[in-house]
Amino acid sequence: MTTVGAVTRAALSARRGPLLRLAGWSLAEALPAALTGLLTARAVDEGFLAGRPGVGLLWLGLLALAVLVGALGTRQAYGLLGEVVEPFRDDLLRRVVAGTLAGASDGRGDDAAVTRLTHQVEMVRDTWAGLLMVVRGFVFAAGAAVVGLLSLAAPVALLVIAPVLVGLLLFAAALPAMVARQREYVRAGERLGRDAVVAVAGHRDVTVSGSGDRVVGWLGDDVDAQAGVERRLATMAAARSLSLAVGGWLPVPVLLLAAPWLLGQGLGPGALLGALVYVVHGIQPALHTLFQGVAAGGLRFVVTLDRLLRTCVPPAEPRVAAAGSPPDPAAPALSLRAVTFRYGPHAVPVLDGLDLAVPAGDHLAIVGASGIGKSTLAGLMAGVLRPQSGTVHLAGTPVDDLDAAERAARRVLIPQEAYVFTGTMRDNLRYLRPDLDDAAITRAADQLGLAGLVTRLGGLDATLRPAGLSAGERQQVALLRAWLSPAPLVILDEATCHLDPATEARLELAFAARPGTLVVIAHRISSAVRARRVLLLDGEHAHLDSHRGLLDSSAAYRELVGYWEGERVRSSTSPGRSAPLPSGSAPRSSP
Numbered sequence: 001m002t003t004v005g006a007v008t009r010a011a012l013s014a015r016r017g018p019l020l021r022l023a024g025w026s027l028a029e030a031l032p033a034a035l036t037g038l039l040t041a042r043a044v045d046e047g048f049l050a051g052r053p054g055v056g057l058l059w060l061g062l063l064a065l066a067v068l069v070g071a072l073g074t075r076q077a078y079g080l081l082g083e084v085v086e087p088f089r090d091d092l093l094r095r096v097v098a099g100t101l102a103g104a105s106d107g108r109g110d111d112a113a114v115t116r117l118t119h120q121v122e123m124v125r126d127t128w129a130g131l132l133m134v135v136r137g138f139v140f141a142a143g144a145a146v147v148g149l150l151s152l153a154a155p156v157a158l159l160v161i162a163p164v165l166v167g168l169l170l171f172a173a174a175l176p177a178m179v180a181r182q183r184e185y186v187r188a189g190e191r192l193g194r195d196a197v198v199a200v201a202g203h204r205d206v207t208v209s210g211s212g213d214r215v216v217g218w219l220g221d222d223v224d225a226q227a228g229v230e231r232r233l234a235t236m237a238a239a240r241s242l243s244l245a246v247g248g249w250l251p252v253p254v255l256l257l258a259a260p261w262l263l264g265q266g267l268g269p270g271a272l273l274g275a276l277v278y279v280v281h282g283i284q285p286a287l288h289t290l291f292q293g294v295a296a297g298g299l300r301f302v303v304t305l306d307r308l309l310r311t312c313v314p315p316a317e318p319r320v321a322a323a324g325s326p327p328d329p330a331a332p333a334l335s336l337r338a339v340t341f342r343y344g345p346h347a348v349p350v351l352d353g354l355d356l357a358v359p360a361g362d363h364l365a366i367v368g369a370s371g372i373g374k375s376t377l378a379g380l381m382a383g384v385l386r387p388q389s390g391t392v393h394l395a396g397t398p399v400d401d402l403d404a405a406e407r408a409a410r411r412v413l414i415p416q417e418a419y420v421f422t423g424t425m426r427d428n429l430r431y432l433r434p435d436l437d438d439a440a441i442t443r444a445a446d447q448l449g450l451a452g453l454v455t456r457l458g459g460l461d462a463t464l465r466p467a468g469l470s471a472g473e474r475q476q477v478a479l480l481r482a483w484l485s486p487a488p489l490v491i492l493d494e495a496t497c498h499l500d501p502a503t504e505a506r507l508e509l510a511f512a513a514r515p516g517t518l519v520v521i522a523h524r525i526s527s528a529v530r531a532r533r534v535l536l537l538d539g540e541h542a543h544l545d546s547h548r549g550l551l552d553s554s555a556a557y558r559e560l561v562g563y564w565e566g567e568r569v570r571s572s573t574s575p576g577r578s579a580p581l582p583s584g585s586a587p588r589s590s591p
Helices: 004-014 016-029 031-048 053-105 112-152 154-201 203-209 212-234 237-249 251-257 259-264 269-311 374-382 404-410 425-430 438-447 451-456 471-484 501-513 525-530 547-553 555-571
Strands: 334-341 351-358 363-368 389-394 411-414 489-493 517-521 533-537 542-545
Touching (some): 004 053, 016 112, 031 053, 154 203, 154 212, 351 374, 351 542, 363 555, 411 471, 425 471, 438 451, 438 471, 451 471, 471 501, 525 547, 533 547, 547 555
Parallel strands (some): 489 517
Antiparallel strands (some): 334 351, 334 389
16 A cells, blocks of 8 residues: 655655755755844954944845845745645546545445545645755744854854753654554544535435434534644643754753853854754744644644555546557457446346457447446446456557556547536537537538537537527537547436437437447437337347348347337427336346
8 A cells, every 4th residue: 555655755856856945945945044143143242242333234234134035045945845745646537536436336335425526635734845945044043043043152052062962862752652642643534524524415304303402413523533633732732842842942951051151161152042043043933834734734644645555446447458459450459358346345236248240340239228237337438447357458458457548549438427528618618529620520520410419519619508408409419529539439327318318319320420439328218219220128038130130139128119119100290209218117237
């Protein structure tokens, strides 16, 4: 399993350039911290105490110039922070979405995914940014102060560094307990979020059953548990205070007590004042920011990121086999071998041991009663769903060995609810083929008989808004997009259900004439009549034959055809009606 350390190292390694620029500007930001004590000492010893106030003001003027350089460094450093943080956040989002989709494809629900996707990812992103700035600030500010102390006198530096190191050790010793408390806090938040989703989703049942008080008490226990964890987490502030007292405040009395000895060794009053300035304005604020930042943001970062990595999966990387596996022209366009799929570990299989081969250039229609598993089969064919057993191959390559781009190049799936996004008609039509010119789009629209639709919606430059389109218009836009895609395999999952039979027939025949392979999840039996082969799912077996062959051999198929014929006769007296496949009562069972 990926660890927090591995992920953070990879994130830092991937952003080496911005990090180097951030370090450069951090040096500029640390310039005042490095020079404050030294220039103060020079201004006092060589200027004001020596009776030369002009010299003292000159040294202080140099200090003011250093402050301006430091301010510029701070401005540039914060600007570079986004270049390091935002790509890390994007990677986390991909992991959460990939893990959630993988769980959903296996039939596992996960209500806590909402908490991870919203609250936890944003928490990691914010704390990662804060942690970077805190650690960066401590390293450069404390380092600059130590360099300044050494420039004054080595004994002074040793008197300050010793308690600082002790304070850091005390803080490090308390970190394991802080991590444990923070982990409890994250888990309590997940439990509260998950239980709240369950309670809200079932609010009607709760109201009807009169269980409101019990549910409130149930959620109240989660709230109390989270509050208790927060109180225990707050007690760790004592450890931070002790560490800061030792590392940040103890050097001040140490220097004051050692002042007579240091002055006796030839150290000037200005140098002693400069050392105190380094401690009070350099080391002490740097330690305070470090302890506060690590204890607050750092712990949340480590624990929350660890929790995310345990429940998510990294974005899929292309497998080596896929990179060297071009489509096999001799292989079937699509094949399923002993495929079994069920929604949930204890559910009845929707498909059980299904074998199917679809040769290149075939036109296959899949029919069956509503709920029998046709759309599930379409999802398996496209690689959107994963079977519990068996394999699905696209042009000879297992679909799991193909990354998203390679799957998109080999197949296109149009579901019943067609996807149209807000954007121009042109962008909607060519986002699977960004290189297409307008002439190619226009020729395709003419071939599918959709030129009138494009014109009526305002042309290629018109902005489409999904809410402003009918379901049939969205389906026609999606079908034209599928026609334009480079994929040789087209899977239409009731993609014409909102169109009239004549338009459906025209579009299906156009897709059948398109080079490649066509699989149609039929909404009407007429789709099966037009197909070269028909796959019937009847709840017990899968029957594969031509339309005529199934009429001769399958009573279930004859029943579907008879139902459709009867509906067609009845619908002929009701304009606008079309006859869908029946919502049969057959249970989902093994084909």
